[in-house]
Amino acid sequence: MSETDTDIQDAPGVAESELDEDDRLKPEFVRAVLDAVQNGDDEAARALVEPLHPADIADLFELASHEERRDLARAVTDLLDGDVFAEMNDYVREDLIDALEPHQVADIAAELDTDDAVAIIEDMEEEDQRAVLRALDPDDRAAIEEALSYPEESAGRLMQRELIAVPEHWTVGHVLDYLRGNEDLTTDFWEIFVVDPAHKPIGTCELSWILRTPRGVSLSDVMKREQTLIPVEMDQEEVALRFQKYALISAAVVDASGRLVGMITVDDVVHIISEEAGEDALLLSGAGDGDINEPVLDSYKARVRWLIANLGTALVAATIISMFEGTISRMVTLAALMPIVAGVGGNAGTQTMAVTVRALATNQLTDSNSMRTIRREILVALLNGSTIAVVLGCAVALVFQNPALGGVIAAAMMTNILIAGLAGVIVPLTMDRFNADPAVASSIFVTMTTDSMGFLVFLGLATAAGLTA
Structure with missing residues (x-):
């Protein structure tokens, strides 16, 4: 049994294991902690929370009101x-x-890598921000x-400045001595950047290469010169x-002059991928940030x-229907x-719009x-339309x-599915062409097109055919 499970088991009124397999906090555990706080028993609350991972402590605060x-x-x-605030x-x-x-x-910001510290400070009021910086x-x-100073959601905001950079003329032995002899170096890195006298990156050395290479070998003989450089203002x-x-x-x-100014690691990128994917899905639905912790007024706005935009498109469809009132009255x-x-x-x-927006987002x-x-x-659309048209028409x-x-x-x-296919790809492409986020309003325009054209084509054909009851 883990340390966390033991503490939970010893806590009164708490089941033997309050963390399920994917480390989500169970209601009984959360209630036990909050009850202890409410009863003024801070020591009991602290005993329950202390064994948790920083990410779980962050989740605990999110579950509290x-x-x-x-x-x-x-x-x-x-x-x-x-670490808790970063999560x-x-x-x-x-x-x-x-x-x-x-x-x-x-004090909290000083404990963090620069990227995590920036995430904490950047949303503060300007006056509070200056006070923290001082x-x-x-x-x-x-x-x-x-x-x-860099744009929001750019590489400059995302990167961390704590990295290992060494000159090309060093040997593997020099690098090992440097790593062992400097306690202030960052501890989280996978590769070492090799730079020229102007501090421009010219290659990288993975830690595994350093550890397996004799001390006397020059870095220039083992480093990888091909590398992917990220401009500091690139969007995340x-x-x-x-x-x-x-x-x-x-x-x-790298900055505009090509000098090494920081590094981005995959753990930061995993977070960005999840954030961007969720953001696009929510934008497609018009739900804003879609966060259950978002203030009510912000969600409302x-x-x-x-x-309101959907109401406007619905009125367009209603207007089209009213144009065929006589046809509908003859055949309800x-x-x-x-x-x-x-x-x-x-x-x-x-369907088409979702595929298109995703394709645009992933280049x-x-x-x-x-x-x-x-x-x-x-x-x-032609294949789908033909199939659905035959089935529906016969039925x-x-x-x-x-x-x-x-x-x-x-x-x-058949006509409306073809129109839907065209709208689903052309609307996002058009918005992207005009530098607008295709995930923001594509759904409204596509829905307006399919509703309006569906009613127009169906009722128009029925009128032209002279259908009556």
Whole structure:
């Protein structure tokens, strides 16, 4: 039994194992900690929390309510180190940071790598930010101020400045002595960067090569000269794509003059990949940040504007329906069938749009293959439309004993799925062409197109065919 399991078992009213296999905190454990805090038994609360991993402590604070977090923080203050804050949800972290004094935030930031420290400080109010920076050591302050000078979500914000860089003329022995003789060096690195006299990276040496190579061998004989360099202002999403494409563990970050200014490691990129994927999914739905810890008013503001936009598109569809009031009155069955045409067309458009947005986000879809992609989606839409049109047309003709109605709805379905396929790829491409995020509003325009055109084509064909009850 692990140390954590033992402590939980000894705690009154807590089951033998309060952490499941994927390290998520169970309700009984969370309740036991919060009850101890509420009862003023800080020692019991601390005994339960102390064995947890920093990420689990961060999760514990996220599971607590807004009112409970500050009391919990007071009870386990000495356990709230930089590693815990680095793992914490942004909204929860901001909530706790607001309750701390600037010197306390500075102490936490000083424990962290620069990238994690920046993540804590960058969202603070400007006045509080300056107070925290003043409380930092000059070296830490200079590094963080430099990072804050770069654009948000750029490599400059993401990178850490703690790295190992050595000159090319050194031998393996020099490197080993340097690593062993300097206690202030970073401890988290996978490779050593080799730089020229201007501090520009010219190669890398993996630690495994260093450890397996005789001391007298020159670095120039064992280093790898080919490397992937990350410009300091590159967007973090592009950084993540490079790590995925070239299977990188770490990469050097260079400024405009090509000098080495930091490095990005794969653990930071994993977080970015998850963050960007979730962000795109939420943007497609118009749900804003989609964080359950987000303030209610922020969630309201993020969502209501897209609901209003959806209301506008729904009014467009309603206007089209009203144009065919006479046709619908002559054959009420049309009112029951037309949502099928719009609904299936909407689903077809959403499928194509999701594929297109993902392809744009991962650089699979560019100007060089956009026309090929459009032709492909047209072909897929034709095949899908033909299949659904035949099935639906036959079913309607048999159920309503009206072959003409079956033919009309089959033609309308075929047309709308084809339109949906075109809209699903052209709308995101157009938004991307105008430097707008295709994940933000593509769904609204695609849905408006499939609903409006579905009703228009179906009712228009029914009018042209003179269908009556």
